[in-house]
Amino acid sequence: MRRDIKAWYYLAPLSLLTILLGLASGPAGFGLLADHQVMSIRLPRVLLGLLAGAGLASSGAALQAALGNPLAEPYLLGVSGGAAFGAALALLLGLSAGLGGAVGLPLFSLAFGLLALYVVYSLSKVGSRLPAETVILSGIIVNAFFSALIMLLLALAGRQLQEMIYLLMGNLGMIFGAQSLYLLWVCAAVIILCTAYLWSQGRNLDLLSLGEQPAQSLGLKVEKLKVRILLASALMVAAVVSLAGVIGFVGLVVPHLARMISGPKNSRLLPLSVVLGANLLVLADALARTIAPQEIPVGVITSLLGVPFFIYLLRRKKRTAL
Amino acid sequence: MKRSLYFIFLLFLLGCSAQPRPQIKGFLTITDDLGRTVSLGNAPVRIISFAPSITEMVYALGGEERIVGVTAWCNWPPQAREKTGVGDMINPNFERMVSLKPDLALMIGSAPSPLLKKFEALDIPVLCFKDETVADIQRALKVLGQVLECPSRADSLNREMDLQLAVIKTAVDQVAMEKRPKVFAELGSSPLFAAGDSSFIGQMISLAGGINITGNIPSSYAAVNPELVVKNDPGIIIVLHPQASRKEIEQRLGWQNVPAVRNGKIYPGLDQDVILRPGPRFTEGLKILHGIFYAP
Incomplete structure (x- = not known):
C-alpha cells in the first residue's frame, strides 16, 4: 500500500483524538462535558488552532515547492513580518477595540503582508522571471526591515506594549470576544479557499520541481503560477497573524515531516501537511493552556518543539547523505 | 604631535576625576528600601521623581516646588504635568535629566535599575522605594517627610490613612469570608490580563473586602485564559483598562452565565x-472598590 494512504489510516483517528484532547484540556479542568459555557470558549480556540496550523503548514509546503527551496516558509518571505507590523501598527493607532479590532487590525495586517510580498516580488524579479534565490534573499531583507519597524513601534508603544508583545509571540488566546468569532469565519474561508487552490495546483507544483525550464517547455506558465502561489500563501499568513499573531516553525517543520511520509509528490504532500499542521498546533496549544495557570504563548511552544525537531531532521539527512 | 594630544587628553581626564567632591555636611543619612545607605549633604531642592505615585506623595507633602522633573505618566495633581518631562524609567531621556542638575532622584522598584546605577555613577543621590504594599506607601511617605523637611505633615497623612483603613477594615471584618464577593479585576483584554494576590490591586481587592478570583497566579500580573473567569463565577468584574466596554464583555463567548455578567455587575x-x-x-x-463590592 502507498505509504501516505497507510498514514491516513492512523491520522484520521489521531486527528479526532487531538480535537477531543484540545476540547478537553484547559485551566477550568479536564473534561468534555464540563460546562457548555467553558466549551464555547474552547471550541473557537481549537478551531483557530486547526485553521492556523493548516494554513501555515500548507503555505509552507506550497512555498517550498514553488520556490524549490527547502527553507522556504511564510516567515522567510517577509510576509509574516509585514503582517505583524501591520497588526502592531493597528494596535498603536488604537484600533484594537470595537470595530477596529474586528476590521482594522486584520486589514492592516493584510495590507502590510501584501506590501511586503509586493516588495519581495518586485525586488526579486529578474526580467520576467522569478528565480528562487532572489526571492529568498529579498524575503530576508524585507523581513529584516519590518523587524526594525516593529522594534520602532515597540519603542513608541505605551500601554499597547503588552498586547504587541503577545501578538509577536504568537498566541491563540486572543479569541474570546464576539467580534473575533466573526473574524474567525472570514479567516476560515480565506484559509480553506487558499488551501484548496494550492491543492488543485499539486500537479503543476510537481512539474515546477523538475526545474523552471523543463516545466516551461512542458507548457506550464511558471511565473504566473508562482505569483498565484505566493499570493495565496500571503493571504493565509495575514489571516493567521491577525487572529493568532506570529507562530513560528509550523510552516517550516511540518512540510518536512509530511514529506518523510508521503514523498515529494505535492498532491499527496499538501493534504498531509495540512492535517499534520492542524494537529500539531492544537496539541501545542493544549499544552500551552495547561502547563501553567498563566497563558503560555503557543508560538513559544512551537519554536521550542520545532527547533530540536529541525536539528533532528538535519542530522538524519546528513547521515543518509554520508 | 599626536602623542602630545593624547597627553593633553589624559590630563583632561585626570582633571575630571580629580574634581573635589561636594562637601557632605550631613543633612540626612537614610537607608532606602533596597538597603542602600544614602547620604544627603544638603536638603535637596532639585528633585526628579520617576513614578507617578512618588510625584503624588511629594505634592501631598507640599514639596512640589522642589520637583524639577517628572515622568511622562505623572498626571496628578494636574499641575504636575507642567513640570519638565524626563521620559520614564524604561525610556529615560537621560540628557534632559542631567541637564536639570538634580540633587536627588526618587525611583521605585525592588531591585537596582540600570538607571539607578547611572545616577550613582554620576554621584547624584538616589532613593529607591518599594511600591507593593500599603506599608510600603506609608514608609515612603515617612522617608519623604524627612527628605522634604516636613515629618509632621507625613505623620498626619499616615494617620489619616490609618484612620480610613480602619473604617473600611471594621466594615469588612463583619462580613464572613464566604460571603465576600468574588471579583475579577481585568487589566487588559487581548490577551486577558489579570492580577495575582501579590500585586497592589490584589491587595486593594482583599482590603476592600473582595476575593480576587485570580489570586493564585504565581506572578503579580499574568495573561490568563478566559475559562478561568467562567470557572470561578465572579460576582463582580472591575475593568481597569480602557479597551473593554460593558457591551463587549457581555458578548464574550461563554461569559453569559458568569454571575457578574448576568446581574450587570461590570x-x-x-x-x-x-x-x-x-x-x-x-x-x-479603596472606598470606590468597597462601594462597588457592597453596593446595596
Whole structure:
C-alpha cells in the first residue's frame, strides 16, 4: 500500500483524538462535558488552532515547492513580518477595540503582508522571471526591515506594549470576544479557499520541481503560477497573524515531516501537511493552556518543539547523505 | 604631535576625576528600601521623581516646588504635568535629566535599575522605594517627610490613612469570608490580563473586602485564559483598562452565565490612577472598590 494512504489510516483517528484532547484540556479542568459555557470558549480556540496550523503548514509546503527551496516558509518571505507590523501598527493607532479590532487590525495586517510580498516580488524579479534565490534573499531583507519597524513601534508603544508583545509571540488566546468569532469565519474561508487552490495546483507544483525550464517547455506558465502561489500563501499568513499573531516553525517543520511520509509528490504532500499542521498546533496549544495557570504563548511552544525537531531532521539527512 | 594630544587628553581626564567632591555636611543619612545607605549633604531642592505615585506623595507633602522633573505618566495633581518631562524609567531621556542638575532622584522598584546605577555613577543621590504594599506607601511617605523637611505633615497623612483603613477594615471584618464577593479585576483584554494576590490591586481587592478570583497566579500580573473567569463565577468584574466596554464583555463567548455578567455587575470606566497607583490617594480607590463590592 502507498505509504501516505497507510498514514491516513492512523491520522484520521489521531486527528479526532487531538480535537477531543484540545476540547478537553484547559485551566477550568479536564473534561468534555464540563460546562457548555467553558466549551464555547474552547471550541473557537481549537478551531483557530486547526485553521492556523493548516494554513501555515500548507503555505509552507506550497512555498517550498514553488520556490524549490527547502527553507522556504511564510516567515522567510517577509510576509509574516509585514503582517505583524501591520497588526502592531493597528494596535498603536488604537484600533484594537470595537470595530477596529474586528476590521482594522486584520486589514492592516493584510495590507502590510501584501506590501511586503509586493516588495519581495518586485525586488526579486529578474526580467520576467522569478528565480528562487532572489526571492529568498529579498524575503530576508524585507523581513529584516519590518523587524526594525516593529522594534520602532515597540519603542513608541505605551500601554499597547503588552498586547504587541503577545501578538509577536504568537498566541491563540486572543479569541474570546464576539467580534473575533466573526473574524474567525472570514479567516476560515480565506484559509480553506487558499488551501484548496494550492491543492488543485499539486500537479503543476510537481512539474515546477523538475526545474523552471523543463516545466516551461512542458507548457506550464511558471511565473504566473508562482505569483498565484505566493499570493495565496500571503493571504493565509495575514489571516493567521491577525487572529493568532506570529507562530513560528509550523510552516517550516511540518512540510518536512509530511514529506518523510508521503514523498515529494505535492498532491499527496499538501493534504498531509495540512492535517499534520492542524494537529500539531492544537496539541501545542493544549499544552500551552495547561502547563501553567498563566497563558503560555503557543508560538513559544512551537519554536521550542520545532527547533530540536529541525536539528533532528538535519542530522538524519546528513547521515543518509554520508 | 599626536602623542602630545593624547597627553593633553589624559590630563583632561585626570582633571575630571580629580574634581573635589561636594562637601557632605550631613543633612540626612537614610537607608532606602533596597538597603542602600544614602547620604544627603544638603536638603535637596532639585528633585526628579520617576513614578507617578512618588510625584503624588511629594505634592501631598507640599514639596512640589522642589520637583524639577517628572515622568511622562505623572498626571496628578494636574499641575504636575507642567513640570519638565524626563521620559520614564524604561525610556529615560537621560540628557534632559542631567541637564536639570538634580540633587536627588526618587525611583521605585525592588531591585537596582540600570538607571539607578547611572545616577550613582554620576554621584547624584538616589532613593529607591518599594511600591507593593500599603506599608510600603506609608514608609515612603515617612522617608519623604524627612527628605522634604516636613515629618509632621507625613505623620498626619499616615494617620489619616490609618484612620480610613480602619473604617473600611471594621466594615469588612463583619462580613464572613464566604460571603465576600468574588471579583475579577481585568487589566487588559487581548490577551486577558489579570492580577495575582501579590500585586497592589490584589491587595486593594482583599482590603476592600473582595476575593480576587485570580489570586493564585504565581506572578503579580499574568495573561490568563478566559475559562478561568467562567470557572470561578465572579460576582463582580472591575475593568481597569480602557479597551473593554460593558457591551463587549457581555458578548464574550461563554461569559453569559458568569454571575457578574448576568446581574450587570461590570464596572468599566473606573479611575485607574486612584485604584492601581500605590500613592497617597489609594484610600480613595479603596472606598470606590468597597462601594462597588457592597453596593446595596
